[in-house]
Amino acid sequence: MKKKNDLKGWLYLLPALVFIGVFMIYPLIDVLIYSFEEGYNFASQQYQGIGLYNYSYVLHDPYFLQALKNTFILVIITVPLSTGIALLISLALNSIKKLKDLFQTIFFLPYVTNTLAVGLVFMILFKKTAYSEGLINLLLNTFGIASIDFIEGPYWAKMFVLCFYTIWVVLPFKILILTSALASVNKDYYNVARVDGTSKWRIFYKITLPMISPSLFYLIITGFIGAFKAYSDVVALFGVDLNAAGMNTIVGYVYDMLYGNSGGYPSFASAAALILFMIVLTITMINLMVSKKNVHYQ
Amino acid sequence: MKIVLEHLTKKFISKHNKNEIVTAVNDFDFEIPDGKLVGLLGPSGCGKSTTLNLICGLEEPTSGKIFFGDLDVSKLPPENRGVGMVFQNYALYPHLTVRQNIMFPLENLKGADKLSKEVMEEKALEAAKLVQIEMLMDRRPSELSGGQQQRVAIARALVKTPGVLLLDEPLSNLDARLRLQTREQIRRIQKETGITTIFVTHDQEEAMSISDMIVVMSAGVLQQMGKPQEVYNDPINLFVAKFLGTPAINVFDGYIRDHGLYIGDDRIGERNVEDQEVYIGVRPEAFDPKENGSFKCKYDRTETTGRDTSIVCHNDKCISDEDIRAIISADEPVYINDGVITFDLKPNKVHVFSKKDESVIR
Numbered sequence: 043m044k045k046k047n048d049l050k051g052w053l054y055l056l057p058a059l060v061f062i063g064v065f066m067i068y069p070l071i072d073v074l075i076y077s078f079e080e081g082y083n084f085a086s087q088q089y090q091g092i093g094l095y096n097y098s099y100v101l102h103d104p105y106f107l108q109a110l111k112n113t114f115i116l117v118i119i120t121v122p123l124s125t126g127i128a129l130l131i132s133l134a135l136n137s138i139k140k141l142k143d144l145f146q147t148i149f150f151l152p153y154v155t156n157t158l159a160v161g162l163v164f165m166i167l168f169k170k171t172a173y174s175e176g177l178i179n180l181l182l183n184t185f186g187i188a189s190i191d192f193i194e195g196p197y198w199a200k201m202f203v204l205c206f207y208t209i210w211v212v213l214p215f216k217i218l219i220l221t222s223a224l225a226s227v228n229k230d231y232y233n234v235a236r237v238d239g240t241s242k243w244r245i246f247y248k249i250t251l252p253m254i255s256p257s258l259f260y261l262i263i264t265g266f267i268g269a270f271k272a273y274s275d276v277v278a279l280f281g282v283d284l285n286a287a288g289m290n291t292i293v294g295y296v297y298d299m300l301y302g303n304s305g306g307y308p309s310f311a312s313a314a315a316l317i318l319f320m321i322v323l324t325i326t327m328i329n330l331m332v333s334k335k336n337v338h339y340q
Numbered sequence: 341m342k343i344v345l346e347h348l349t350k351k352f353i354s355k356h357n358k359n360e361i362v363t364a365v366n367d368f369d370f371e372i373p374d375g376k377l378v379g380l381l382g383p384s385g386c387g388k389s390t391t392l393n394l395i396c397g398l399e400e401p402t403s404g405k406i407f408f409g410d411l412d413v414s415k416l417p418p419e420n421r422g423v424g425m426v427f428q429n430y431a432l433y434p435h436l437t438v439r440q441n442i443m444f445p446l447e448n449l450k451g452a453d454k455l456s457k458e459v460m461e462e463k464a465l466e467a468a469k470l471v472q473i474e475m476l477m478d479r480r481p482s483e484l485s486g487g488q489q490q491r492v493a494i495a496r497a498l499v500k501t502p503g504v505l506l507l508d509e510p511l512s513n514l515d516a517r518l519r520l521q522t523r524e525q526i527r528r529i530q531k532e533t534g535i536t537t538i539f540v541t542h543d544q545e546e547a548m549s550i551s552d553m554i555v556v557m558s559a560g561v562l563q564q565m566g567k568p569q570e571v572y573n574d575p576i577n578l579f580v581a582k583f584l585g586t587p588a589i590n591v592f593d594g595y596i597r598d599h600g601l602y603i604g605d606d607r608i609g610e611r612n613v614e615d616q617e618v619y620i621g622v623r624p625e626a627f628d629p630k631e632n633g634s635f636k637c638k639y640d641r642t643e644t645t646g647r648d649t650s651i652v653c654h655n656d657k658c659i660s661d662e663d664i665r666a667i668i669s670a671d672e673p674v675y676i677n678d679g680v681i682t683f684d685l686k687p688n689k690v691h692v693f694s695k696k697d698e699s700v701i702r
Contacts, residue, residue, distance in 0.1 A: 230429060233398055233431070234427060234431045236418050237396060237397070237398070237419065239418075239419025239445070239448045239449075240444075240445075241448065252435040
C-alpha cells in the first residue's frame with residue numbers, strides 16, 4: 043500500500059518535475075559546464091580544455107569590474123532607500139482616512155506601466171540636448187544651479203538617475219505589500235499600547251515593526267535579488283551600449299558576452315552568471331541569518 | 341477608586357446607513373463603589389463594550405461625564421486615567437516573552453516615574469505571582485494555553501497598579517471548565533488587590549457568580565443594577581427577569597381580576613391592583629407539586645441532569661417557550677392525574693409585569 047502511494051505521489055509531481063528539470067536544472071548544469079570549458083567555439087561546438095581561465099578572464103575584465111561596481115552601488119543605495127520610503131508612504135497611507143483609496147491607486151500606477159516606457163519618460167526628463175535642457179535642468183536652473191547632463195554626463199549624475207529611476211519603479215509593489223501588512227495588524231495591539239501610555243515611536247518600533255517584519259524581510263530579500271539582476275532599466279535609460287556609457291550591470295555584461303557587439307562568448311557569460319549567482323546566494327544567506335533574530339513569524 | 345458615570349451618552353453614525361445615528365450608550369447615570377467587582381451584563385450589541393471603552397478612554401463620550409474618585413477624567417486620554425485593560429482576545433504581543441509583555445507598560449514610564457531594570461523585573465514577577473504564571477516568564481504567548489494567556493493579560497494590566505481594572509469578555513474565549521477556574525481566579529485577584537474592577541459579559545451566570553454588583557443593560561439603556569441576588573429576586577422589568585436565570589423564567593399571558601392573579605382559569609396568587617392584562621413570570625424553582633395545587637399543566641416528561649430534577653410540562657398560556665420547566669427537589673412526590681400535573685407557586689418567585697410597559701407590578 044505504501045509503495046503504491048509513493049508511486050502515485052511521484053506521478054502527481056511528474057509534470058512539475060519535468061518542467062523544473064528541463065527549464066531550470068538542465069540549463070543550470072549546462073551553464074556550470076560552459077563556465078569551465080576554455081576557448082569554447084559556438085560554431086564548431088568545440089573547446090580546448092577545462093579550467094578556471096573563464097573566471098580569471100572575467101574577473102580581470104575592466105568592463106566586468108565596472109559592471110560589478112555599478113551593480114553594487116545600485117544595490118546598496120536603492121534597496122534600503124526604496125524599502126524605507128515605501129514604509130514611510132505606507133505608514134502615511136495607513137493613518138489617513140479620507141482619499142485613502144485614491145492615493146493607494148496613484149501609488150500603485152507605476153507598477154502597471156511598462157519599464158521601457160517609464161525609462162523613456164525619465165530620459166526625456168533628465169536628458170540635455172542641443173535643443174533643450176530637459177525638465178529637471180530647467181528646475182535646477184531656477185534654483186541657480188547650472189545644467190547637468192544626466193544621461194551622457196558625469197558618472198555620479200548617471201548613477202543618480204539610475205538609482206532615482208530604480209527606486210521609483212520598485213516602490214509601488216513594496217507599498218502594496220506593506221500597506222496590506224500594516225492593515226492586517228490587529229487594532230487591539232494599538233489600543234492596549236495606548237492604554238499603557240506607549241509613545242508613538244515606541245509603538246512603531248516595538249509593535250508595528252516586529253508585526254510587519256515578515257513582509258519587510260520578504261521585500262528586502264527580493265529587493266536585493268531584483269537589484270542585483272538589474273538590466274532592462276539601465277537599457278531604458280542609457281541605451282544598449284552600456285559599456286561605452288560606463289553604466290553596465292552584471293546581467294548586462296552577461297548579455298553582452300552572449301549577444302552584444304563583443305558577443306559570442308558563452309563561456310565568459312556563464313562564468314559571469316555564476317559569479318553573480320554566488321554573490322546573490324551569499325547575500326541571501328546573510329539576510330536569512332540576520333532575519334532569524336529579527337523576524338517574527340506568528 | 342470610586343467610578344461615577346453622569347448622564348453618559350455615546351452616539352455613533354451607523355456603518356450601514358450614514359444618515360442613521362445609533363445610540364450605543366444612552367444617558368448612563370450610576371456609581372460604582374470603591375473596591376468592588378462589577379459585571380456589566382447584557383445581550384450582544386447592547387453597548388456594554390462601548391461603556392467599557394468610554395471608561396477606559398478609547399472612546400470619547402458624546403455627552404456626559406466620567407469621574408474616577410473626584411477627578412473628572414472625561415477628557416483625559418487613556419494613558420492618563422490609570423486604568424488597566426484586558427481585551428477579549430488578550431492582545432498579547434506575540435513577539436515578546438511573557439516577561440517582556442508584562443514589563444511593557446512599565447517601560448513606557450518616562451521622566452520622574454522611570455524605573456530601573458531591577459525594579460521593573462521585580463514588579464513584573466510580583467504581578468506574575470499574583471496570577472500564578474511566574475514559571476512561564478520566558479515563554480512566548482503562542483506557547484501558552486488560553487487560560488494562561490488570559491492571566492498574562494491580567495498581569496500586564498495590573499503591573500502598573502491601576503486604580504481601575506477593566507476586562508472585556510474575559511471568559512468568552514475559554515472552554516467551560518477553564519471558565520469556572522478563571523472566574524474564581526478573577527474573583528481572587530480582585531479581592532487580593534482591592535482594585536475596582538469592571539468586567540463585561542453576555543453570560544449572566546458568569547456575572548451573577550462572581551460580581552459584587554451587576555449592571556444589566558439592553559439596547560444602550562441601563563435596566564437595573566444591584567447585588568446579583570437582589571436583581572434576580574426582584575427584577576424591575578420583564579427584560580431583566582428573562583435575562584437572568586438558567587433555566588430561563590417561564591412567561592405566561594395572564595390577568596388580574598378582583599385582586600386575583602390568573603393564568604387561564606387558574607387563580608395562582610394575589611395582587612392588590614386594578615384589573616388588567618399582565619405578563620406573569622414564574623421562575624423554574626417556583627413550582628411546588630401539590631395534589632390539589634392551584635396551577636394545572638399537561639405533564640410531558642421528567643428530566644434529571646445531575647442533582648436537578650426538572651419536570652417539563654405544557655400550558656397554552658405560556659409564551660416564553662413551548663416547554664415549561666419546573667425544577668423540583670428529587671425526593672418530592674409528584675401527582676399526575678390523567679396527564680395533568682398540579683402545582684402551587686411560591687409567591688416570591690412569581691413576578692408580574694404590566695402589558696403596557698413591561699415594568700414590574702408588585
